[in-house]
Amino acid sequence: MSGKAPNLPLLHRLWRRLPARGRRRMLTALTGAVAPRLDRVPPVSATGVAVVGEFSRASGLGEGARLMSRSLGQLGIPHWDIDVGPMLPAHTADFAFASEAPPPGALLVLHVNPPLLPLVLLGLPRGLVRGRRVVGYWSWELPAVPPEWRAGTRFVHEVWVPSDFAAAAVEPLLPGHVRVVPHPVTVVPPVPSALDRAAFGLPPEALVVLVSFNLASSFERKNPLAAIAAFRAAFGDRADRILLLKIGNPAHFPTDFARIGAAVIPAPRQTCTSAALRLSRALSRAMRTACGSISLASTRRRRVLAAAMASTPLPVPISRMRGNDFLRPKARGRRAAASRLGVTFRGRER
Numbered sequence: 001m002s003g004k005a006p007n008l009p010l011l012h013r014l015w016r017r018l019p020a021r022g023r024r025r026m027l028t029a030l031t032g033a034v035a036p037r038l039d040r041v042p043p044v045s046a047t048g049v050a051v052v053g054e055f056s057r058a059s060g061l062g063e064g065a066r067l068m069s070r071s072l073g074q075l076g077i078p079h080w081d082i083d084v085g086p087m088l089p090a091h092t093a094d095f096a097f098a099s100e101a102p103p104p105g106a107l108l109v110l111h112v113n114p115p116l117l118p119l120v121l122l123g124l125p126r127g128l129v130r131g132r133r134v135v136g137y138w139s140w141e142l143p144a145v146p147p148e149w150r151a152g153t154r155f156v157h158e159v160w161v162p163s164d165f166a167a168a169a170v171e172p173l174l175p176g177h178v179r180v181v182p183h184p185v186t187v188v189p190p191v192p193s194a195l196d197r198a199a200f201g202l203p204p205e206a207l208v209v210l211v212s213f214n215l216a217s218s219f220e221r222k223n224p225l226a227a228i229a230a231f232r233a234a235f236g237d238r239a240d241r242i243l244l245l246k247i248g249n250p251a252h253f254p255t256d257f258a259r260i261g262a263a264v265i266p267a268p269r270q271t272c273t274s275a276a277l278r279l280s281r282a283l284s285r286a287m288r289t290a291c292g293s294i295s296l297a298s299t300r301r302r303r304v305l306a307a308a309m310a311s312t313p314l315p316v317p318i319s320r321m322r323g324n325d326f327l328r329p330k331a332r333g334r335r336a337a338a339s340r341l342g343v344t345f346r347g348r349e350r
Helices: 010-016 020-034 060-074 114-123 147-155 164-170 224-235 254-264 279-289 299-310 329-338
Strands: 046-053 079-083 106-110 134-137 158-161 178-180 207-214 241-248 270-273
Touching (some): 020 147, 046 060, 060 079, 060 134, 114 147, 164 178, 207 224, 224 241, 224 254
Parallel strands (some): 046 079, 046 106, 106 134, 134 158, 207 241
């Protein structure tokens, strides 16, 4: 297990010494003042969709963008993909990706958190948003979104969210302009991997529990130490009970990674991996080895993981309140249909 710190520029290191919330607000305010503005009246979209997201990053947001892109291709809908991973903080180039220039008038869907929207728009061609309907694909796991999210509303005409719970949280920001568009896992289901437990060095008869999270999404929100403690309380140091941790961005957060290492070391049957793999493939491989999954607090990555795990016979303990309503049995038929990129507008099929 390793988490060597990257060689960050001096200004970047000094910036990271500022309080996290303060620097995020400062960045949003500065970039928001100079980012390009949208057309006041959203134009009618031409055929096709331009999907903007961190395609080159092994992250939940990146996988959400990749899922949308692959589902559009599967459905025969013209689409163009634009990678903005290098424009975002704590970026790691997990795999190569070539962006495409969309034609005029194509719908623009931004898989970017609202506080970072102006920063991303500054890095894109300034005329990209002109003559287009612009959609933000957002998600949050609590009943109310952070105050700094309001700054992002100036840069979208409407917002898509993956669940009714997230819609209720986002609705106050843009009343009447929030649509429920679940992750299209029914269109592009996880591809089974040829790798088995032996490829991970895991015993064939052990019970394996998977926990997947990204340190860039806040250590305290993820709370991996609680997952480790719960696993240890349930199983102790039994050799046939293994906790598999898939950790993103350990190099950018070496202190947090070290805390996890210290918690794992007393129990040798807990395993960490920080390999930079395409999320869908990594989860497919990990799911093939696991007997179940514990889902942590990040909305985007958790929903992609939970939805993917729900397509298997494995148990997936998740909280009831944090936006997981799209997994309720009564909602599955409607959500499966909606995830084919039909959408629900505050409960009405569109």
